Amino acid sequence: MPHHPPPIDDRLLSLDASGRPTLHAGRDRQSGRLVFPPPADHSRFALEPLPREGRLWSWTVQRFRPKSPPYAGPEAFKPYAVGYVALGDQIIVEARLTGAPLDGYKIDMPVVLVGEAFELADGSRRTTFAFAPGGMAA
């Protein structure tokens, strides 16, 4: 069985035995509003899994290495795509994008949640979340 590095944040992201990721939001118990990432206050927010599939709402490419801090990635830098993904009629979530060339993303394309290995500057590894082209029929 492959080894999966621990999630970048336990409340945000869970991994099942096969490494399949689920993202979580917090549902405001009073107003019903969905909040992401889920706030820590359990008395006000109920943890709720988000849909795994969605559509790309917008995107860009991070072409220079962000300043550290806050960026905790390794010194060696490769540009990466980021985007906002509309998850059904629930919420629009910001995430890294993966699985396509940097110029291969398009607004409205179907995307699906994947776990992505992320190496911190100290060499330790985590799993973060990303979206890749695929999922629901276009």
Add this chain to the structure above:
Amino acid sequence: MSDVHIIGAGIHRFGRTPELTGLEQGAFAVRQALASTGLDWADMQFAYGGSDAAGKADTMVAELGLTGIQFINVANGCATGGSAMFGAYVTIKSGEFDLGVAVGFDKHPPGAFDPKPAEWGLPEWYGDTGLMLTTQFFAMKIQRYMAMHGIGTGTLAAVAEKAFANGALTDHAWRRQPLSAEEILSSQMVSDPLTKYMFCSPAEGAVALIFASEKKARELGLPSVKLRAAAVRSRPPGSFEVFSPALDIERGPSPTVIASTAAYEMAGVGPEDIDIAQLQDTESGAEVMHMAENGFCADGEQEAWIAEGRTRIGGRLPVNTDGGCLACGEPIGASGLRQVFENYMQLTGRAGARQVGGNPRLGYSHVYGAPGVSAIAILER
């Protein structure tokens, strides 16, 4: 209740000034503003001032004079200058004082800003994994806007080309070298679709404005403009802001839209009455979107407006006549007051090589920044 006038203005050149601290640039701007009126620091009854990263404004009394003045520091992120001006506005309007100053200054290191997640109420992973960049936000906002409203990259380049052309005519601008649309489009891609020359850079600079009541302005007999509206608004539900890990599916207006609506109402004028506008242009797409958010055109009409040169000096609505943030850089605490300074110079006919013709009467300024705040001022000659 008194009407509020601006009777003097000073600026320290934007860009890089290694030999002066941000505070010293602030004091320079205050002295220049005072000199423009013939008044003395001791005549000032109150001051509002601030910077985002260059120190406490009120410490400049050490340099300007220990007159015992009421000096209030303002710290309101990208709206620091706009908020200092709002302080001056209500202070005079209320009748509490009738002569005072608002000053904003800053000095940022080169490169993109490096925010700390905790200071923005965000979890560490958001910064760790490389999602916490203002540049990404601006790129994704304009990327979607372009797709929804049929704006092309040529329009983004035309906005930056105009900014550098105007900057070349402006003494206080940082970047004074005109650039062609081709050079702008082919410069390094930073965050798609925005290239290096479509983004402004953090910088240094300072601006001071002298405010007076109607009665005081008349007594002094100085060239003055009336501050018809000053409004600062934070974000409403459903807006799209810097550093948002998620957005509500139900979309809403921006803080700019509500600040703008409030300012037009205060002034009793509409966007069609405005002769000249300074709009937040953190990157060229921001100017495009802010033209619509401030009510000057409908979404998508910018493509034709810009192609026809309507926002150039000499156009129907000149926008960012001093080159805006693109040519001046963005010292956060000073940036909003620079826009008001520029409108003051234009409305009093002293903008030199970049002077807008036809005796402009109403000048509009709009500053926007993280985490979703807009400040609008409307000046009348």
